[in-house]
Amino acid sequence: MTTRGQARSGASDLQARRTVAADPAPGLPRKLVAARERKGVDLARAERDTKIRARYLDALEQGDWRALPGTVYTKGFLRNYALYLGLDPDEVIREWRHDRGDAREAEPITVPRAITAPRRGLTFSTGILWAALLTAGVAAFAIYLGVQLLRFARPPTLEILDPPVAVSTVDETTTSYTLRGRSIAGATISIKTPGRERPYLVSAGPDGTWSALVDLRRGRNQFDLTATDPETGKSAERVEQLFITVPFLVIEAPTLTVDQPAEDATYENGAIPVQGVARNADRVEISAAYLGPTGEGAAPASSPAASRSPKPSPKPSPTPRVPKPVSVTLGDDGTFAAPVELTAGRWALTVSAFSKSGKTTSLRRDVTVAYEGVNLVVGVRGGRAWLRIWVDEKPYPLERCPNELCADGETISLTGRTSIEVRTGSAGNTHFTLNGRSLGALGEIGVAETWRFEPPDPPRKTKRS
DSSP: OOHHHHHHHHHHHHHHHHHHHTSOSSOHHHHHHHHHHHHTOOHHHHHHHHOOOHHHHHHHHHTOGGGSSOHHHHHHHHHHHHHHHTOOHHHHHHHHHHHHTOOSOOOOOOOOOOOOOOOOOOOOOHHHHHHHHHHHHHHHHHHHHHHHHHHHHSOOOEEEEESSSSEEEOOTTOOEEEEEEEESTTOEEEEEOTTOSSOEEEEOOTTSEEEEEEEOOSEEEEEEEEEEOTTTOOBOSSOEEEEEEEOOOTTOOOEEEEEESOTTEEESSSEEEEEEEEESOSEEEEEEEEEESTTSSOOOTTSTTTTSOOOOOSSOOOOOOOOOOEEEOOOTTSEEEEEEEOOSEEEEEEEEEEOTTSOEEEEEEEEEEOOOSEEEEEEEOSSOEEEEEEETTEEEOOTTSGGGEEOTTOEEEEEESSOEEEEESOGGGEEEEETTEEEEEOSOTTOOEEEEEOTTSOOEEEOOO
Protein backbone atom coordinates (compact mmCIF):
# COMPACT_ATOMS: atom_id res chain seq x y z
CA MET A 1 0.00 0.00 0.00
CA THR A 2 1.25 3.52 -0.80
CA THR A 3 2.01 6.17 1.77
CA ARG A 4 -1.11 8.15 0.82
CA GLY A 5 -3.32 5.08 1.29
CA GLN A 6 -1.90 4.40 4.76
CA ALA A 7 -2.64 7.96 5.87
CA ARG A 8 -6.21 7.71 4.69
CA SER A 9 -6.65 4.41 6.52
CA GLY A 10 -5.28 5.85 9.84
CA ALA A 11 -7.62 8.81 9.65
CA SER A 12 -10.56 6.50 9.19
CA ASP A 13 -9.56 4.44 12.27
CA LEU A 14 -9.19 7.59 14.46
CA GLN A 15 -12.60 8.83 13.33
CA ALA A 16 -14.10 5.43 14.22
CA ARG A 17 -12.54 5.43 17.70
CA ARG A 18 -13.82 8.95 18.42
CA THR A 19 -17.29 7.91 17.32
CA VAL A 20 -17.21 4.96 19.71
CA ALA A 21 -15.85 7.05 22.61
CA ALA A 22 -18.49 9.71 22.14
CA ASP A 23 -21.19 7.64 23.92
CA PRO A 24 -19.71 5.61 26.80
CA ALA A 25 -22.09 3.22 28.47
CA PRO A 26 -22.30 3.27 31.34
CA GLY A 27 -19.16 5.35 31.42
CA LEU A 28 -16.39 5.63 34.01
CA PRO A 29 -17.80 8.72 35.82
CA ARG A 30 -21.12 6.96 36.55
CA LYS A 31 -19.22 3.89 37.72
CA LEU A 32 -17.17 5.96 40.19
CA VAL A 33 -20.26 7.75 41.54
CA ALA A 34 -22.14 4.46 41.96
CA ALA A 35 -19.19 2.84 43.78
CA ARG A 36 -18.89 5.80 46.17
CA GLU A 37 -22.60 5.80 46.94
CA ARG A 38 -22.49 2.06 47.64
CA LYS A 39 -19.67 2.72 50.06
CA GLY A 40 -21.86 5.32 51.77
CA VAL A 41 -19.38 8.21 51.84
CA ASP A 42 -19.43 11.72 50.48
CA LEU A 43 -16.64 13.59 48.67
CA ALA A 44 -15.49 15.24 51.89
CA ARG A 45 -15.04 11.84 53.56
CA ALA A 46 -13.33 10.44 50.42
CA GLU A 47 -10.95 13.42 50.46
CA ARG A 48 -9.95 12.69 54.07
CA ASP A 49 -9.43 8.97 53.37
CA THR A 50 -7.55 9.18 50.00
CA LYS A 51 -5.74 12.49 50.57
CA ILE A 52 -6.95 13.55 47.05
CA ARG A 53 -8.58 16.96 46.90
CA ALA A 54 -12.35 16.88 46.58
CA ARG A 55 -12.34 19.04 43.42
CA TYR A 56 -10.17 16.44 41.62
CA LEU A 57 -12.43 13.63 42.83
CA ASP A 58 -15.43 15.59 41.55
CA ALA A 59 -13.68 16.07 38.18
CA LEU A 60 -13.11 12.29 37.96
CA GLU A 61 -16.79 11.60 38.70
CA GLN A 62 -17.94 14.28 36.22
CA GLY A 63 -15.53 13.10 33.46
CA ASP A 64 -14.04 16.59 33.32
CA TRP A 65 -10.52 15.45 32.40
CA ARG A 66 -9.43 19.03 31.58
CA ALA A 67 -9.86 20.06 35.20
CA LEU A 68 -7.24 17.50 36.26
CA PRO A 69 -3.54 18.46 36.59
CA GLY A 70 -2.19 16.06 33.93
CA THR A 71 -2.17 12.54 32.58
CA VAL A 72 0.36 11.19 35.05
CA TYR A 73 -1.47 12.59 38.07
CA THR A 74 -4.86 11.61 36.64
CA LYS A 75 -3.81 7.99 36.33
CA GLY A 76 -2.47 8.06 39.86
CA PHE A 77 -5.68 9.60 41.17
CA LEU A 78 -7.76 6.98 39.31
CA ARG A 79 -5.70 4.07 40.61
CA ASN A 80 -5.85 5.23 44.25
CA TYR A 81 -9.56 6.13 44.00
CA ALA A 82 -10.35 2.72 42.45
CA LEU A 83 -8.59 0.92 45.29
CA TYR A 84 -10.47 3.05 47.83
CA LEU A 85 -13.83 2.29 46.16
CA GLY A 86 -13.08 -1.43 45.84
CA LEU A 87 -12.77 -1.38 42.00
CA ASP A 88 -10.14 -2.98 39.76
CA PRO A 89 -7.57 -0.17 39.13
CA ASP A 90 -6.39 -1.65 35.80
CA GLU A 91 -9.95 -1.89 34.51
CA VAL A 92 -10.59 1.72 35.58
CA ILE A 93 -7.47 2.89 33.70
CA ARG A 94 -8.60 1.07 30.58
CA GLU A 95 -12.04 2.63 30.73
CA TRP A 96 -10.46 6.07 31.25
CA ARG A 97 -8.38 5.61 28.17
CA HIS A 98 -11.43 4.42 26.25
CA ASP A 99 -13.43 7.45 27.36
CA ARG A 100 -10.61 9.76 26.27
CA GLY A 101 -10.42 8.01 22.83
CA ASP A 102 -6.77 7.06 23.41
CA ALA A 103 -6.21 3.39 22.48
CA ARG A 104 -2.41 3.48 22.66
CA GLU A 105 -0.67 1.81 25.53
CA ALA A 106 1.32 4.46 27.20
CA GLU A 107 4.90 3.81 28.06
CA PRO A 108 5.52 2.65 31.62
CA ILE A 109 5.59 5.63 33.90
CA THR A 110 6.21 6.08 37.59
CA VAL A 111 3.08 6.95 39.50
CA PRO A 112 2.57 7.73 43.15
CA ARG A 113 2.49 4.64 45.39
CA ALA A 114 -1.03 3.34 45.71
CA ILE A 115 -2.54 3.72 49.11
CA THR A 116 -3.55 0.65 51.05
CA ALA A 117 -7.21 -0.13 50.73
CA PRO A 118 -8.79 1.07 53.96
CA ARG A 119 -10.50 -1.41 56.25
CA ARG A 120 -14.23 -1.37 55.98
CA GLY A 121 -15.75 0.40 58.97
CA LEU A 122 -18.49 -1.03 61.12
CA THR A 123 -21.94 -0.55 59.73
CA PHE A 124 -25.10 -0.58 61.84
CA SER A 125 -28.46 -1.50 60.51
CA THR A 126 -31.71 -0.32 62.10
CA GLY A 127 -32.38 -3.77 63.55
CA ILE A 128 -28.95 -3.95 65.19
CA LEU A 129 -29.41 -0.47 66.64
CA TRP A 130 -32.80 -1.32 68.17
CA ALA A 131 -31.43 -4.60 69.54
CA ALA A 132 -28.53 -2.74 71.17
CA LEU A 133 -30.88 -0.17 72.73
CA LEU A 134 -33.19 -2.92 74.02
CA THR A 135 -30.24 -4.83 75.51
CA ALA A 136 -28.96 -1.68 77.21
CA GLY A 137 -32.44 -0.93 78.60
CA VAL A 138 -32.85 -4.46 80.00
CA ALA A 139 -29.38 -4.29 81.58
CA ALA A 140 -30.13 -0.90 83.16
CA PHE A 141 -33.46 -2.13 84.54
CA ALA A 142 -31.80 -5.27 85.93
CA ILE A 143 -29.17 -3.15 87.69
CA TYR A 144 -31.86 -0.83 89.10
CA LEU A 145 -33.95 -3.79 90.27
CA GLY A 146 -30.93 -5.37 91.93
CA VAL A 147 -30.11 -2.15 93.77
CA GLN A 148 -33.70 -1.78 94.98
CA LEU A 149 -33.92 -5.40 96.11
CA LEU A 150 -30.64 -5.02 97.98
CA ARG A 151 -31.92 -1.83 99.61
CA PHE A 152 -35.24 -3.38 100.62
CA ALA A 153 -33.49 -6.48 101.97
CA ARG A 154 -31.08 -4.56 104.22
CA PRO A 155 -32.33 -2.57 107.23
CA PRO A 156 -30.77 0.83 107.96
CA THR A 157 -27.74 1.05 110.22
CA LEU A 158 -27.55 3.11 113.41
CA GLU A 159 -24.38 4.27 115.13
CA ILE A 160 -24.14 6.45 118.26
CA LEU A 161 -21.19 8.85 118.20
CA ASP A 162 -21.98 11.06 121.21
CA PRO A 163 -22.07 10.13 124.02
CA PRO A 164 -19.22 7.71 123.20
CA VAL A 165 -20.38 5.14 125.80
CA ALA A 166 -23.83 3.70 126.49
CA VAL A 167 -23.77 4.58 130.21
CA SER A 168 -22.48 8.00 131.22
CA THR A 169 -22.77 10.60 133.97
CA VAL A 170 -22.88 14.36 133.39
CA ASP A 171 -22.54 17.35 135.70
CA GLU A 172 -25.31 17.81 138.24
CA THR A 173 -26.32 21.13 136.66
CA THR A 174 -26.87 19.66 133.17
CA THR A 175 -30.45 20.01 131.92
CA SER A 176 -30.05 18.94 128.26
CA TYR A 177 -27.72 16.95 126.01
CA THR A 178 -27.13 16.76 122.25
CA LEU A 179 -27.07 13.20 120.98
CA ARG A 180 -25.16 12.60 117.75
CA GLY A 181 -24.79 9.62 115.44
CA ARG A 182 -24.72 8.23 111.93
CA SER A 183 -27.20 6.25 109.80
CA ILE A 184 -28.22 6.08 106.14
CA ALA A 185 -29.07 9.28 104.28
CA GLY A 186 -32.62 10.45 104.98
CA ALA A 187 -33.28 7.94 107.78
CA THR A 188 -35.74 8.90 110.54
CA ILE A 189 -34.20 8.61 114.01
CA SER A 190 -36.71 7.99 116.82
CA ILE A 191 -35.60 8.61 120.43
CA LYS A 192 -37.98 7.37 123.13
CA THR A 193 -37.59 8.16 126.82
CA PRO A 194 -39.83 7.06 129.72
CA GLY A 195 -42.10 9.82 130.97
CA ARG A 196 -42.31 11.57 127.59
CA GLU A 197 -45.48 10.88 125.60
CA ARG A 198 -43.99 11.43 122.15
CA PRO A 199 -40.49 10.44 121.03
CA TYR A 200 -37.92 12.86 119.67
CA LEU A 201 -37.81 12.57 115.84
CA VAL A 202 -34.91 13.79 113.66
CA SER A 203 -33.79 13.05 110.09
CA ALA A 204 -30.30 12.09 108.97
CA GLY A 205 -28.62 14.41 106.47
CA PRO A 206 -27.27 13.50 103.01
CA ASP A 207 -24.08 12.18 104.64
CA GLY A 208 -26.06 10.11 107.16
CA THR A 209 -25.17 12.20 110.24
CA TRP A 210 -27.85 13.36 112.70
CA SER A 211 -28.13 15.18 116.04
CA ALA A 212 -30.93 15.65 118.58
CA LEU A 213 -31.20 17.86 121.67
CA VAL A 214 -32.87 15.95 124.53
CA ASP A 215 -33.94 17.10 127.98
CA LEU A 216 -32.33 15.65 131.10
CA ARG A 217 -33.74 15.40 134.60
CA ARG A 218 -32.01 14.51 137.82
CA GLY A 219 -31.39 10.82 138.17
CA ARG A 220 -30.95 8.21 135.49
CA ASN A 221 -32.26 9.15 132.03
CA GLN A 222 -32.91 6.32 129.58
CA PHE A 223 -33.10 6.77 125.79
CA ASP A 224 -34.12 4.08 123.28
CA LEU A 225 -32.99 4.90 119.73
CA THR A 226 -33.93 3.30 116.42
CA ALA A 227 -33.55 4.23 112.75
CA THR A 228 -36.19 3.77 110.05
CA ASP A 229 -35.78 4.00 106.28
CA PRO A 230 -38.77 6.15 105.18
CA GLU A 231 -38.79 4.62 101.69
CA THR A 232 -38.70 0.92 102.65
CA GLY A 233 -40.27 1.20 106.13
CA LYS A 234 -37.53 -1.07 107.54
CA SER A 235 -36.09 -0.32 110.97
CA ALA A 236 -32.64 -1.00 112.38
CA GLU A 237 -32.05 -4.56 113.52
CA ARG A 238 -31.83 -3.60 117.19
CA VAL A 239 -32.73 -0.71 119.46
CA GLU A 240 -29.76 1.23 120.81
CA GLN A 241 -30.00 2.24 124.48
CA LEU A 242 -28.31 5.15 126.23
CA PHE A 243 -28.28 5.94 129.95
CA ILE A 244 -27.28 9.43 131.08
CA THR A 245 -27.27 10.13 134.82
CA VAL A 246 -27.60 13.60 136.31
CA PRO A 247 -26.52 13.40 140.00
CA PHE A 248 -28.84 14.74 142.68
CA LEU A 249 -27.67 17.47 145.01
CA VAL A 250 -27.10 15.94 148.43
CA ILE A 251 -28.89 18.78 150.16
CA GLU A 252 -32.08 18.32 148.12
CA ALA A 253 -35.08 16.58 149.66
CA PRO A 254 -37.25 14.28 147.51
CA THR A 255 -39.94 15.87 145.39
CA LEU A 256 -43.21 13.95 145.23
CA THR A 257 -46.24 14.16 142.94
CA VAL A 258 -49.30 11.91 143.37
CA ASP A 259 -51.42 11.68 140.24
CA GLN A 260 -53.86 9.07 141.59
CA PRO A 261 -56.01 8.78 143.61
CA ALA A 262 -57.57 12.21 143.62
CA GLU A 263 -58.50 13.75 146.99
CA ASP A 264 -61.91 12.54 148.25
CA ALA A 265 -62.32 10.11 145.37
CA THR A 266 -64.90 7.34 145.70
CA TYR A 267 -64.34 3.84 144.35
CA GLU A 268 -66.83 1.04 143.83
CA ASN A 269 -64.20 -1.67 144.39
CA GLY A 270 -61.25 -2.09 146.71
CA ALA A 271 -58.36 -2.01 144.20
CA ILE A 272 -57.22 1.62 144.59
CA PRO A 273 -54.60 2.67 142.00
CA VAL A 274 -51.79 4.78 143.47
CA GLN A 275 -49.34 6.35 141.03
CA GLY A 276 -47.11 9.40 140.70
CA VAL A 277 -43.54 10.65 140.31
CA ALA A 278 -40.77 10.94 142.92
CA ARG A 279 -37.52 12.81 142.26
CA ASN A 280 -34.30 12.46 144.24
CA ALA A 281 -35.88 9.47 145.98
CA ASP A 282 -34.60 5.97 146.63
CA ARG A 283 -37.97 4.35 147.32
CA VAL A 284 -41.67 5.09 147.87
CA GLU A 285 -43.93 3.61 150.56
CA ILE A 286 -47.76 3.60 150.63
CA SER A 287 -49.63 3.13 153.93
CA ALA A 288 -53.38 3.11 154.68
CA ALA A 289 -55.33 4.17 157.79
CA TYR A 290 -59.01 3.30 158.36
CA LEU A 291 -61.11 6.38 159.09
CA GLY A 292 -64.49 4.70 159.58
CA PRO A 293 -67.43 3.26 157.69
CA THR A 294 -68.98 5.09 154.81
CA GLY A 295 -70.97 8.13 156.07
CA GLU A 296 -70.09 7.53 159.76
CA GLY A 297 -68.54 10.48 161.57
CA ALA A 298 -65.86 12.81 160.31
CA ALA A 299 -62.24 12.20 159.46
CA PRO A 300 -59.49 12.96 161.97
CA ALA A 301 -58.41 16.54 162.38
CA SER A 302 -55.34 15.98 160.30
CA SER A 303 -57.53 15.06 157.33
CA PRO A 304 -58.71 17.77 154.90
CA ALA A 305 -62.16 16.17 155.13
CA ALA A 306 -62.43 16.79 158.90
CA SER A 307 -64.70 19.82 158.47
CA ARG A 308 -67.29 17.98 156.35
CA SER A 309 -70.64 17.04 157.91
CA PRO A 310 -70.97 13.39 158.99
CA LYS A 311 -73.42 11.11 157.24
CA PRO A 312 -75.48 8.56 159.13
CA SER A 313 -74.39 4.93 158.76
CA PRO A 314 -77.19 2.49 158.03
CA LYS A 315 -75.55 -0.33 159.98
CA PRO A 316 -72.52 -0.60 162.28
CA SER A 317 -69.58 -2.48 160.74
CA PRO A 318 -66.62 -4.15 162.41
CA THR A 319 -63.23 -2.49 162.04
CA PRO A 320 -61.60 -3.97 158.91
CA ARG A 321 -58.11 -5.32 158.68
CA VAL A 322 -55.64 -2.55 157.83
CA PRO A 323 -53.25 -3.61 155.04
CA LYS A 324 -49.51 -3.50 155.63
CA PRO A 325 -47.51 -0.64 154.11
CA VAL A 326 -46.60 -1.28 150.47
CA SER A 327 -43.04 -0.54 149.30
CA VAL A 328 -42.92 0.50 145.64
CA THR A 329 -39.89 0.34 143.33
CA LEU A 330 -39.24 3.49 141.33
CA GLY A 331 -38.75 3.45 137.60
CA ASP A 332 -35.70 4.95 135.92
CA ASP A 333 -37.68 8.13 135.34
CA GLY A 334 -38.93 8.28 138.97
CA THR A 335 -42.44 7.06 138.22
CA PHE A 336 -44.23 4.58 140.47
CA ALA A 337 -47.56 2.73 140.39
CA ALA A 338 -49.13 0.15 142.71
CA PRO A 339 -52.66 -0.99 143.64
CA VAL A 340 -53.75 -0.97 147.29
CA GLU A 341 -56.52 -3.39 148.30
CA LEU A 342 -59.03 -1.76 150.69
CA THR A 343 -62.38 -2.84 152.09
CA ALA A 344 -65.52 -0.69 152.28
CA GLY A 345 -65.20 2.49 154.30
CA ARG A 346 -63.28 5.74 154.42
CA TRP A 347 -59.48 5.55 154.22
CA ALA A 348 -56.46 7.83 154.42
CA LEU A 349 -53.63 6.88 152.02
CA THR A 350 -50.17 8.29 152.81
CA VAL A 351 -47.50 8.22 150.09
CA SER A 352 -43.92 8.82 151.34
CA ALA A 353 -40.73 9.26 149.29
CA PHE A 354 -37.37 8.49 150.97
CA SER A 355 -33.98 9.71 149.71
CA LYS A 356 -30.64 8.01 150.32
CA SER A 357 -29.65 10.86 152.61
CA GLY A 358 -32.63 10.07 154.90
CA LYS A 359 -34.86 12.95 153.87
CA THR A 360 -38.59 12.23 153.48
CA THR A 361 -41.49 13.86 151.64
CA SER A 362 -45.10 12.68 152.19
CA LEU A 363 -48.51 13.38 150.66
CA ARG A 364 -51.95 12.23 151.86
CA ARG A 365 -55.07 11.36 149.89
CA ASP A 366 -58.46 10.53 151.52
CA VAL A 367 -60.66 8.08 149.60
CA THR A 368 -63.95 6.29 150.11
CA VAL A 369 -64.62 2.69 149.13
CA ALA A 370 -68.36 2.14 148.66
CA TYR A 371 -69.18 -1.12 146.96
CA GLU A 372 -72.17 -1.17 144.66
CA GLY A 373 -74.17 -4.40 144.51
CA VAL A 374 -72.34 -7.69 145.06
CA ASN A 375 -68.61 -7.98 144.29
CA LEU A 376 -67.45 -11.54 144.86
CA VAL A 377 -64.09 -13.16 144.10
CA VAL A 378 -64.12 -16.98 144.07
CA GLY A 379 -60.71 -18.67 144.30
CA VAL A 380 -59.91 -22.39 144.06
CA ARG A 381 -57.06 -23.27 146.44
CA GLY A 382 -55.48 -26.58 147.51
CA GLY A 383 -57.03 -28.73 144.79
CA ARG A 384 -59.64 -28.80 142.05
CA ALA A 385 -63.28 -27.97 142.70
CA TRP A 386 -66.48 -28.40 140.72
CA LEU A 387 -68.41 -25.10 140.56
CA ARG A 388 -71.81 -23.88 139.42
CA ILE A 389 -72.66 -20.14 139.74
CA TRP A 390 -75.80 -17.99 139.44
CA VAL A 391 -75.54 -14.17 139.19
CA ASP A 392 -78.81 -12.35 139.84
CA GLU A 393 -80.56 -15.72 139.46
CA LYS A 394 -79.04 -16.35 135.99
CA PRO A 395 -76.49 -19.14 135.28
CA TYR A 396 -72.94 -17.80 134.90
CA PRO A 397 -70.81 -19.47 132.14
CA LEU A 398 -67.48 -20.84 133.39
CA GLU A 399 -65.48 -20.55 130.19
CA ARG A 400 -62.13 -21.44 131.75
CA CYS A 401 -63.49 -24.49 133.63
CA PRO A 402 -64.16 -27.49 131.33
CA ASN A 403 -67.32 -29.31 132.41
CA GLU A 404 -67.53 -26.83 135.35
CA LEU A 405 -64.38 -28.38 136.93
CA CYS A 406 -62.00 -25.56 137.91
CA ALA A 407 -58.29 -26.19 138.34
CA ASP A 408 -56.29 -25.35 141.43
CA GLY A 409 -55.35 -21.64 141.38
CA GLU A 410 -58.32 -20.53 139.27
CA THR A 411 -59.80 -17.12 140.25
CA ILE A 412 -63.24 -15.89 139.15
CA SER A 413 -64.35 -12.27 139.68
CA LEU A 414 -68.14 -11.76 139.79
CA THR A 415 -70.36 -8.67 139.97
CA GLY A 416 -74.10 -8.78 140.61
CA ARG A 417 -76.82 -6.26 141.34
CA THR A 418 -78.61 -8.16 144.12
CA SER A 419 -77.23 -11.65 144.68
CA ILE A 420 -74.61 -14.26 143.73
CA GLU A 421 -75.03 -17.97 144.51
CA VAL A 422 -72.18 -20.49 144.28
CA ARG A 423 -72.47 -24.32 144.33
CA THR A 424 -69.10 -26.03 145.02
CA GLY A 425 -68.19 -29.69 145.08
CA SER A 426 -65.44 -29.06 147.64
CA ALA A 427 -66.23 -26.26 150.11
CA GLY A 428 -62.79 -26.51 151.74
CA ASN A 429 -61.03 -25.76 148.43
CA THR A 430 -63.29 -22.78 147.57
CA HIS A 431 -62.36 -19.37 149.06
CA PHE A 432 -64.51 -16.23 148.93
CA THR A 433 -63.79 -12.47 149.09
CA LEU A 434 -66.97 -10.38 149.38
CA ASN A 435 -66.82 -6.63 148.69
CA GLY A 436 -63.13 -6.54 149.50
CA ARG A 437 -63.43 -8.57 152.73
CA SER A 438 -61.83 -12.02 152.76
CA LEU A 439 -64.16 -14.75 154.04
CA GLY A 440 -61.84 -17.70 153.36
CA ALA A 441 -63.26 -21.22 152.91
CA LEU A 442 -66.80 -21.71 154.23
CA GLY A 443 -66.78 -25.51 154.52
CA GLU A 444 -64.75 -28.73 154.51
CA ILE A 445 -62.67 -30.29 151.72
CA GLY A 446 -64.69 -32.73 149.65
CA VAL A 447 -68.05 -31.49 151.03
CA ALA A 448 -70.53 -30.10 148.49
CA GLU A 449 -72.28 -26.89 149.60
CA THR A 450 -74.20 -23.97 148.11
CA TRP A 451 -73.69 -20.42 149.45
CA ARG A 452 -75.76 -17.33 148.70
CA PHE A 453 -74.31 -13.81 149.01
CA GLU A 454 -76.68 -10.82 149.46
CA PRO A 455 -74.86 -7.99 151.27
CA PRO A 456 -75.25 -6.43 153.72
CA ASP A 457 -76.67 -9.78 154.96
CA PRO A 458 -74.02 -12.41 155.83
CA PRO A 459 -73.55 -15.40 153.48
CA ARG A 460 -76.05 -18.24 154.00
CA LYS A 461 -76.37 -21.85 152.89
CA THR A 462 -79.06 -22.90 150.42
CA LYS A 463 -80.17 -26.20 148.97
CA ARG A 464 -79.76 -25.12 145.35
CA SER A 465 -77.88 -27.61 143.22
